Every structure is written in C-alpha cells, then in structure tokens.
Amino acid sequence: MYLVVEQLLNGLQFGLLLFLLAAGLTLVFGIMDFVNLAHGSLYMMGAYFAATFVAKTDSFVLGTLLALGATLLLGIVLEYVALRHLYGRDHLDQVLATFGLILFFNDAVRLIWGPAGLALPLPAWLTVPVQIIPGVYYPAYRLTIIVVALAVAAMLYLVVMRTRVGMLIRAGASNREMIGALGINIKLLFTLVFGLGAALAGLAGLMQAPILTVQIGMGENILILAFVIIVIGGIGSIRGAFMAALFVGIIDTMGRAFLPDLLRKVLSGAAASTAAPALSSMLIYLLMAIILVLRPEGLFPAAKR
Amino acid sequence: MKKAFWLAGAMALALAQPATAADSVKIGFVSTFSGPTAVIGNDMRNSFELALDHLGRKIDGKPVEVIYEDDQQKPDVGKQKTEKLVQSDKVDFIVGYIWSNVLLASLKTAVDSKTFLISANAGPSQLAGELCSPYVFSTSWQNDQTPAAMGLYMNQKGVKSVFLIGPNYAAGKDMLAGVKSTFKGEVVGEEYTVWPSQLDFSAELTKARNSKAESIFVFYPGAAGVQFLNQYAQAGIKAQIPLYTAFTVDELSLPLQKDNAIGIPGAQEWVNDLPNAENKKFVEDYHKKYPGLRPTYYGAQAYDAAQLINSAVIAVKGDLTKKDAMKAEMEKANFKSLRGPFKYGNNHIPIQNFYLQDVVKDADGQLSLKTVATIVKDDQDKFHDKCSMK
Numbered sequence: 001m002y003l004v005v006e007q008l009l010n011g012l013q014f015g016l017l018l019f020l021l022a023a024g025l026t027l028v029f030g031i032m033d034f035v036n037l038a039h040g041s042l043y044m045m046g047a048y049f050a051a052t053f054v055a056k057t058d059s060f061v062l063g064t065l066l067a068l069g070a071t072l073l074l075g076i077v078l079e080y081v082a083l084r085h086l087y088g089r090d091h092l093d094q095v096l097a098t099f100g101l102i103l104f105f106n107d108a109v110r111l112i113w114g115p116a117g118l119a120l121p122l123p124a125w126l127t128v129p130v131q132i133i134p135g136v137y138y139p140a141y142r143l144t145i146i147v148v149a150l151a152v153a154a155m156l157y158l159v160v161m162r163t164r165v166g167m168l169i170r171a172g173a174s175n176r177e178m179i180g181a182l183g184i185n186i187k188l189l190f191t192l193v194f195g196l197g198a199a200l201a202g203l204a205g206l207m208q209a210p211i212l213t214v215q216i217g218m219g220e221n222i223l224i225l226a227f228v229i230i231v232i233g234g235i236g237s238i239r240g241a242f243m244a245a246l247f248v249g250i251i252d253t254m255g256r257a258f259l260p261d262l263l264r265k266v267l268s269g270a271a272a273s274t275a276a277p278a279l280s281s282m283l284i285y286l287l288m289a290i291i292l293v294l295r296p297e298g299l300f301p302a303a304k305r
Numbered sequence: 306m307k308k309a310f311w312l313a314g315a316m317a318l319a320l321a322q323p324a325t326a327a328d329s330v331k332i333g334f335v336s337t338f339s340g341p342t343a344v345i346g347n348d349m350r351n352s353f354e355l356a357l358d359h360l361g362r363k364i365d366g367k368p369v370e371v372i373y374e375d376d377q378q379k380p381d382v383g384k385q386k387t388e389k390l391v392q393s394d395k396v397d398f399i400v401g402y403i404w405s406n407v408l409l410a411s412l413k414t415a416v417d418s419k420t421f422l423i424s425a426n427a428g429p430s431q432l433a434g435e436l437c438s439p440y441v442f443s444t445s446w447q448n449d450q451t452p453a454a455m456g457l458y459m460n461q462k463g464v465k466s467v468f469l470i471g472p473n474y475a476a477g478k479d480m481l482a483g484v485k486s487t488f489k490g491e492v493v494g495e496e497y498t499v500w501p502s503q504l505d506f507s508a509e510l511t512k513a514r515n516s517k518a519e520s521i522f523v524f525y526p527g528a529a530g531v532q533f534l535n536q537y538a539q540a541g542i543k544a545q546i547p548l549y550t551a552f553t554v555d556e557l558s559l560p561l562q563k564d565n566a567i568g569i570p571g572a573q574e575w576v577n578d579l580p581n582a583e584n585k586k587f588v589e590d591y592h593k594k595y596p597g598l599r600p601t602y603y604g605a606q607a608y609d610a611a612q613l614i615n616s617a618v619i620a621v622k623g624d625l626t627k628k629d630a631m632k633a634e635m636e637k638a639n640f641k642s643l644r645g646p647f648k649y650g651n652n653h654i655p656i657q658n659f660y661l662q663d664v665v666k667d668a669d670g671q672l673s674l675k676t677v678a679t680i681v682k683d684d685q686d687k688f689h690d691k692c693s694m695k
Contacts, residue, residue, distance in 0.1 A: 003515045010507040116344050117528060119561040122539065129541030139540045142507070211539070212504045213531045213561055215341045221502050257508040260496065273497050277473040281499045 002136045007257040008250065009132075013142045015249020016149035020204035021222060022229040022241040023156060024197025030236020031172040032190050034083065035091050037098040039201050039226065040219025041105035042078075046071045046202025047209040047218060048109060051118040060123045067206050068199055075198020079191050087190070106216050117215035120206075145207050152203065153242055160238055169193060173236040228288050234298025243299060248284045255280030329368045330618055330625070333390030335383055335401040335411065336425075338375040342501075342527040344557050345403050345603050346375070349425060351595050352604030353400070355587070356611030358594070364615050365623045372396065376407050378501060383407035384414060391418045397625050398423060400610045403526075403603065405429035405448060405476035409436075416440050419628060421635075423614070425607040428654065429475045430482075434691030437652040439632050444609040444642075446574055447654050447686035448479030449486060452524065452551040454572040454659035454680045456487030459520065459549055461680075466491040467549075468518035470509050470533075472500035472525065480524035480551055486687065493518045504532050510540050522549045530558045534565040554664060556599040559672050566664045566672065574655075575602040575644040576662045576676040584643045599673075605643045612640040646683065652692035656685045 025039050049070045054063030082101070086094050122141055129137040160166035168189055171179045180186045205219065212218065229248055233240025260276035267275065291299065334353060336346035350373060357369055372394055376383035383402070390396045391414055399415055399422045402408040408427040415422040416438045424432070424443045433447040459467065467490060471477035477497060485492055494516045496509045513521050521542075525533045530553040537543055543565070550571045559566055577588050577600060587608060591600040613635055620634035621627040638648050638655070648656050661678045 003511065006511045006515070007508055010511060013507070014505060115347070116557070117341065117531075117561060119531070119563060121563060127539050127541075137541060139536075141539050211532070211536055213341075213528050213535075215528055217340060221504075253508050256498070256503075257512060269495075273495055274473065274478070277497045277499045277503075281503070 002133075003257075005133070005136055006138065007253055009138055009142070009146070010257075011250030011253035012246065013146050013249070014253055015246040016146055016153070017204055017208060018222070018225055018229055018249055019153060019242050019245035020149055020200050020207075022226040022233070022245050023153075023238055024200040025223075025226050026230040026233065026236055026238065026241045027169070027193050028197045029230060031169055031176070031193055032087065033176065034087060035094045035098065036083070036197075037095060037223070038078075038101035038105065039197070040223035041102050042071060042075060042198045042201040043205035043208075043219035043222065044109065044214075044216070045074055045105065046205030047120070047214040048113060048118065049202070050206035050209055051120040051214045052113075054120060060126070064206050068202055071202025071205075072195050072199040075202075076191055076195040078198070079194040083194065084187070084190075102220070109216050115216065117213050120209040120214055122210045126210075141210060148203075148207065152200070156238055165189075165192070225284070228284060230298075232288050232291050232298060234301035237298065237300045240298055240300030247287065251283050251287060252280070255283045259283075329370045330364045330398075330614070331394065331396040332369060332371045332614065333387075333394060333396035333399040333401075334371055334373045335376050335386050335390070335399060335407075336373070337378045337403055338373065339377055342378055342403070345527055345601075346401075348557060348598070348601050348604045349401065349403070349607040351598065352587075352591065352600060353425075353607040353611055355591055355594055355604075356608040359586075359590070360611065360615055364618045367618075367623055376402075376404070378404055378407065380404075380406045380410035384410040387411035387414045391415060391420050396420065398614050400607065400614070401425055402427045404474075405479070406474050408432065409475055412436060412438075412441070421614075421617075421628075421631070423610045425610045426603055427476065428479075428686075430479050430686075430688050431475075433652050433654045433686045434688035435693075437692035437694055439694065440628075442613060442635055442649070442653040443655060444613055445606045445655070446657070447688060448476050449483030449688075450684055450686050451572050451574065451659060452480045452483035452522070453487045453687075454684065455522065455549050455551050455570075456484040458570065458572065458661055458680050459484075459522075460487070460489050464488075464490055464520045464547075464549075466493050466517075466519045468492075468494040468496075468513040468516050468521045468546075470496045470498070470506070470513065470521065470523045472503075472529065473497035474500045476526075477524060481522075483551070484522050490519075501529065504529065506533055506536050507540075510536060510542060514540070514542055514546065518546065520547050520549055522551075523553055524551050526552045526555075527558070528561075530554060531561040534562045534569070538565040554662075554674070555603075556601040556674060557603075559664065559674070563672065567666075569664060570677075571662050571674075572659050572680060573602055573662050573674075574657050574659055575605040576660055576674055578674075578676055579643070579645060579660075581641075581643070581645050583641045584645075587643050609640070609642050609644075609647070612642070613638070616640045650685050650689045651694050652686070652689045653694075654686050654689065656683050658682050659684055 049067035050064050053066040057063045126141045130140045132138050229244045233244030259280045263272035263276050336349050338346040374386035402424045403426045405427040422441045426445045428447040469481045471481045554566045554571050616639045617631040617635045621630045659680050660676045662674045663677045665675045667673045
C-alpha cells in the first residue's frame, strides 16, 4: 500500500514538472499559433543559469530566482530579436527556424560552459527524506517540486481566469484577429506570453537540474513529452495541459513501477524484464492515440476559434 | 599542360596501388563525440592521441592517419560510420566503440571485410561467444567480468540480498547477469530502465527501498551515473542501503557526482593509481598534455589499443596484407598494458585482474579514485567456451 502511495507521489512530481514545461508550450502554440521547438532549449538554459548563479551566489534560493529572471529576460529578448519575425510564416518555417535555435543554443552552451555538463548540488536542508505518513519517507526536494509546481499552477489559473491580462490571453487563444481589431497591443501581449512561457520552461529546467545533470541537449527528450501533453490536453488550454501532464506523469511512473511485476506473471522472467521498460514507455503514446481517436481536439480544448 | 597530364597519371597510379604498398597506417576510430556522452569519446581520443605521441606519431616508421567518426551513441549511425571507414576510407584497423549495442550493429561490416576491429570499451557477451572472430580483439573486457568481480566482493562483505537496476540494452543485461553469476545471496528484484532516454529513477529507487534488499547494485555509465547517484542520495537511501556499482563512478562522472560518490565501491580493471611504470607515465603525460582533465579507464583501453596495433604492424614489418601473421602476433598481446598483467583468451578477450576502487579526497581536496584491493586475478570471461576459435 505504501508502495502505491510513494509511486503515486513520484508520478505526481513527474507530471507537475512536465506541466511547467507544457504550460509555456501550450500558451505559445495556442495563443500565438507559433510552433516553438526551442522551448526545450529554454528549459536547458534555465538549468545552466541556475547552476551558474547558485555557484556564484552560494545560495540555492537566490541563485534559482536569479536564473528564473534570466530565463524570462532571455525569452523576451529571443522573441523580440528572432521569433517576432516568424509569426506571419507557416508552421514549417517556424519549425525550421526554431530547430536552428536548438542547434544555436546547444553550441552556445558548449562554447560558454564546455561539453562536460554541470552539477547543481542541493543545499543540505533539501537532501533529507521527509516522513509524510508514518512509515513512508519521501525526498524533501521532490516534495518541494510538487509544492512549487502546484503553487505556480494555481497562480497561473488565477492570472488567466481572474485578471485583465488573463482575459486578453484567453481572448487571444480563441480569436487573435479580433482582439487585434479591438485595439489591444497584440505585439506586447505576445512578448509577454512568450516571456512567461520561457520562464516556466526555465523553472522546469532548473528544478529538474539537481535530480538530473545540467547538460547539453537535456531539453530535447522531455520536449517530446511536453508536445504529447499539449496534444492530449487540447492545444492552448492550461487546464488541459495540467490534467494531461498529471495523466502522463502518473501513467508513465505507474507503468514503470508495476508493469514488470504484472508481466512476470504471464511471461518468463527474462522476457518480462526486457519487454516491460519498452512497453511502459509506450503507454503514454498509446494514451495519446486513444484520446486522439475519441476526442481529436484533446481533453479540454480551448474555446473554438 | 603536359606536366599536369603526367601528374594526373601519377596520381591515378598512386591511387590504384594496392593497400599493401600504402605508406601510412590508416586507423578508423568510432566513438561518441556529440551529445551528453561526448566527454567519453573525447577522453578516448585524447588517450589514443597520447599513445600515438608516445610512439613518435609513427608505427614501424610509417605515419599514422586516424579518422575519427562520431556514432552519436546510436547503433544505426555507428554501423554507417563503420561502413564508410571500411568501404570508402579502406582503413587497416577500426578502433573504439563505447556502447555494446553500437558495436553489435557494426560488427558484421568489419568482420565481413576482414578489417581488424579492436573494441576499446564495449564487450557484449555475443562478442566473446558465438560472434567471436579472428579479426576482432578487445582491449577492455567482456561486460559480465566487471560486475562478476563486484559480485565476488559483495560475497566477501557478507551481503545477503541485492536489488539490481540497469539500463535496458545489450550491456545492461550482461552487467546484471554478471553480478548474478557470482553473487551467492538472494536477488530480490531486477529492474531495467529505458536507455538512454530515462533519466529519472524514482520509481525504481522506491521499489528497491520497499523490497527490503540489503544492498543495491547498479550499472549506469556516463551522465546516467551522475543522475542515479543524485537521486539515490536525495531519496535518503544512501543512509539506508549500501550501493555497489560497475562503471557508474569514474573520473569523468566524479566531478559531477561530488560527495554523493564517497563510500561507493566499484570494480574496475584499470585505476589511475596502478603502480606499473607505463601507467605512471601515461597518467603523468595525460595531465601534461590535457591540463584540467583526468584520464579514465576508457582512455587507458584506447591507449592499449594503439599499442596492440603497433605490435601487429611491427611484427609483419609493415606489410598489412599479412593478416594471419598480424592476428597471431596480436594474440600474444606483446605489449605492456597500462593495467599490468594482460593476455588473450581463445576469443581475443583479455584475461586480467579486477580491482576494487574507492572514492577518496586527495591532498588538494579533490575527489579521486583509488585502488583498494585486488578482487580477482587472471579472470577469464565465462563465454569463451562458446567461441568457435580454439
């Protein structure tokens, strides 16, 4: 029983992390109709900034806050300098240009920080396991990720649903031309949205960094999952991204945790332990396929255009 | 105009000449030079270049030409690069291969063309057994050997039960099989993770802790080793269940693993402090040539590969068509390996010692690896009976 609780927490943590990445992606894709493959690079930059600033300031909290600000700034600059010119183009041009940006960022990182990668060590108070219910310990840092991501999700919800900017964002998602016609400065709105998306990606990257390593190309694999999530959740929908991220995180983790044992009941030991990881990594794609068949718009599509 | 014509004719003649009369030794080197594991490929290249320096950049008086190719850690790319080296570059030797799955995909191309292939790292069980070939040599080990040595050490420590975790590819399966072949206690669980994309091991660590196993064994080479140790320490499992490893803590991962690696034993056939004279020279000159970097076992194996090639070319006095004579010479392992005692079994896999390594803080506070004990002497892989070469 404890095992299930712990694995659920693992899934929740992974899902929330994916949400941070997917939220930015779905905003940019849904509102600006812009395919940004370089979203994973912003995730990577968040991690590199954090590793650098934490080492410089000797404070984990201060360093990560600085890194968050730096990624936000980088996002805004990137939008202003490069991406702004691509909005009118079709998706293929955007894919090409942002793929170029991935290569640019990877080599820039290699030039500045070297090919070996960096470590982002945690402060001592985050490396102790916490007893959540009697008998179940959970890493303090993973709990922190859960809390921070939930807080960000709540804030995002409030901003999008309860503020004027949020109203504009929602309006932009349903009909871009119309809000432009109503005299809203859509350029500024887009820059803001892109910066917000970049900061969210950076936050995901810097929170993932102490668990993994900070390395070149770290955002590429995880970006595929983020795309799966926005497709499942419905493009442009924050609520959809949230639910889909939780689904994907929990299904992926539960699959890895319990599928091998289930398979061992029907297959021989060796065959089961080989097949299980392959099968469990397929589960989320299966989920996506099923949802696409049943609800091609995703689970929670943003309001119709 | 006439001159140019003759020049062109001479060049065509030179190109048409058979490889025998070629006045250089051509070596193809396939390793990973991009992506997160590029640091490993770079280290192998550094050490191979150092070996060539030590040989005076010449083998049997001939200049050496090395063509480095990046396999991107992908079997299909490795195979393509191997084909390119064999078919269009017509190299005399192919060296390298970090990853067992890349080597297995590339093997047939080399063997069919009767090009000597020297694995400087990967040691899949198939290579030692049914796929052994007169044209394939290893300057590393068979995958099972190192973890098998770790299993012996765990027996010495009186460990009663273990939970195994490793990546789901050729080497991962060999490694876990290797521990199981020698470990006398109970194996309470065995988990494979998606390789190389899975970097979060929370589900596996949770299972290991809940299995009540007395110990955990893992094999995670490269950056995955850093990630695993991070998560193992953060989950507080380091204080509860001791970890035993193969190829998880090395000189490349140590600067990133930092204190997480302290107290985690590993088995290895080469450690930087092995006391033989050749090794001392290698380590010293490596530091001189590449300030700020530290040599690894990957590099030491690549260095030995250069020495093996050198011995073969000298034995046939530079006539690279005498493949049988070269093979016979290489089987003698007529060179001084950086790891000390080194000879070949019937399947061209080394028979060698395995050491216990530990992480220590050296004089200037840096973490480094240190040999603690010899776990097993003159160990031969357990697949050599399956090899048709006698």
